[in-house]
Amino acid sequence: MSFTYSAREMGSFTTHTHTSCRCPSHGHTYSQVPERPTLGNTDYAFEMAISNIRYGEGVTKEIGMDLQNLGARRVCVMTDKNLSKLPPVNAVLNSLAKYGINFQIYDNVRVEPTDQSFLDAIRFAKKGEFDAYVAVGGGSVIDTCKAANLYAASPTSEFLDYVNAPIGKGKPVTVPLKPLIAVPTTSGTGSETTGVAIFDFKELKVKTGIASRAIKPTLGIIDPLHTLSMPERIVANSGFDVLCHALESYTALPYNMRSPCPSNPINRPAYQGSNPVSDVWALHALRIVAKYLKRAIRNPEDREARANMHLASAFAGIGFGNAGVHLCHGMSYPISGLVKTYKPKDYNVDHSLVPHGLSVVLTSPAVFAFTAQIHPERHLEAAEILGADIRTARIKDAGFILADTLRKFLFDLNVDDGLAAIGYSKADIPALVKGTLPQRAVILAEDAFLMSKVAGLVVVFQRRG
Known part of the structure; x- marks a missing residue:
């Protein structure tokens, strides 16, 4: 048996109390539950959407x-x-x-x-x-x-x-x-x-x-x-994108610290902030990258490594597609958009191009040295997955440890030596920062302007050593 009530009829239940049945299953009355207040207008929910x-x-x-x-x-x-x-x-x-x-x-x-x-x-x-x-x-x-x-x-x-x-x-x-x-x-x-x-x-x-x-x-x-037919540099730059997707989504601002809280679920953004479900996919993707990326780059016949990286790409996509990314991606967009004459190896293109994965990973050591102040434990965990020995590490050094680990990882894979190597100089800092600021859809931060400004000043000469 089922019943259908109109909104007006539903409202009438709030003013009448039925006493004919007091058992736990039937003795409740309908009521209009007050809306849950949100602390500081931050969100209180997240949702997962994947293909x-x-x-x-x-x-x-x-x-x-x-x-x-x-x-x-x-x-x-x-x-x-x-x-x-x-x-x-x-x-x-x-x-x-x-x-x-x-x-x-x-x-x-x-x-x-x-x-x-x-x-x-x-x-x-x-x-x-x-x-x-x-x-x-x-x-x-x-x-x-x-x-x-x-x-x-x-x-x-x-x-x-x-x-x-x-x-x-x-x-x-x-x-x-x-x-x-x-x-x-x-x-x-x-x-x-x-x-x-x-x-x-x-x-x-x-x-x-x-x-x-x-x-x-x-x-x-x-x-x-x-x-199996991907050239070495395309495998590398694609893998760097997976690496940063995993790292950024895992260290993004948590979903319940993001504001404003949407007035309607349709307005809840695709990039919601780190959350317990995205975290699982991000960490698993990071472990696959640590194990298989170098093998996939160095040996095109390594079917196991390339197959696992193909899965890692999807895993990281599930993570960042719901949690979002932050400064590596936010700053990568002007790095790509303002390209001058750089043309990468293995890309058959007739125009200047900074491959997306490269534009993202070049800033990663500086970015994570900077963002660790928010989630130092997560930065240390990521460094350990990528091969760092953190047994005697101090929590306050988390950002520097992850940055050094990333530099070594990239050095082993022959990555271009910082933004200067792809044609930028100190004179380009204002334009790079200006191009970062509109990326509020990806920069999940309390103060996107401050983070963009500081990170933009740090990354231009990302020299090893």
């Missing part, structure tokens, strides 16, 4: 069946020019052909996308009127496909409507999106698990993005076979 993920060697062959099961009749396959000629894309297209899936290919995704490259993909998606999307590539491809899916589903929206404030309006996404299947070919961004899409905003020469649970892929196909 479904499927892992296994050769699992890409199932994607045609997935689209068939979805009833997809018109599919957009997004990738970039380089990948369009490589085995991962061929594996996807073979599966689509085998199961009779009608598709169109968009292979004009830009490595490190810009607002313009997003807009080009969005136009293609709107014109195609697709009922499903497949993204085959690294974070650039997957993020571009997320944006295309979003704006095709919301054709009257202006581009800045969903872009993070203060650069954009940061509106919540309320429109239904089409299914998106992500097939990552690098082991870094974890974009197959997250509701985040990052791009260079050329007008301001900074990176920003869109952050909403609504844009996360429906399914991530994690096939470690796709990692």
Whole structure:
């Protein structure tokens, strides 16, 4: 037996007491519970949102069946020019052909996308009127496909409507999106698990993005076979992104210290602060990085190492996709956006580029030396996982210990020697700090301005020794 009550009828229960039954199961009365006050207007809850993920060697062959099961009749396959000629894309297209899936290919995704490259993909998606999307590539491809899916589903929206404030309006996404299947070919961004899409905003020469649970892929196909053809530096820079995702999400401001508390759950940000569930994924990812990253870089035939790094990318994505990141990522965006002439090894691009993982990790020793004052125990724990002997360590030295551990880790992997090595000087500090300040969507701090200012001054000459 069930009963349905109107709001008015529910209200009447607050003024009447029923005495016919006093047993614990039936003797309660309905009441209007007062709202829980929040201390200093900080949040009191967190939520986890991730894509479904499927892992296994050769699992890409199932994607045609997935689209068939979805009833997809018109599919957009997004990738970039380089990948369009490589085995991962061929594996996807073979599966689509085998199961009779009608598709169109968009292979004009830009490595490190810009607002313009997003807009080009969005136009293609709107014109195609697709009922499903497949993204085959690294974070650039997957993020571009997320944006295309979003704006095709919301054709009257202006581009800045969903872009993070203060650069954009940061509106919540309320429109239904089409299914998106992500097939990552690098082991870094974890974009197959997250509701985040990052791009260079050329007008301001900074990176920003869109952050909403609504844009996360429906399914991530994690096939470690796709990692075997990655060149050394791409493996390294992708792995550095995993490293920083794990470290930053684990040391981010806790969710119950973040303010303001949202007035509606739809306004609770994707990046909520460190929390007990994200912590588990971050630490596990960090342990995998410590064990397998060097092996994956140095030996392309080490299938165990590359397969584990592919999983670590997803694990870290689950962690940071809900907890968020902080200064390494916040400062990486102007480092990438203000690039002058730097061109990395192993990247077949025709424009200057600081790979995302490199732009993030270069500042990491200085960042964690600075942030340890908030969570010294967590910084020490991270240092130990990465190989530091902390048996006689003093808690006040946690930041310096983690910084030294990171420097040694990066030195062993032949990373560029600080920001000066990629073309920056002391004269660039004001521009780098200015480019960091708008990143309030990722800098989870009580005083983002102070942290950005201090860290910006510290990191430009990040010399070893």
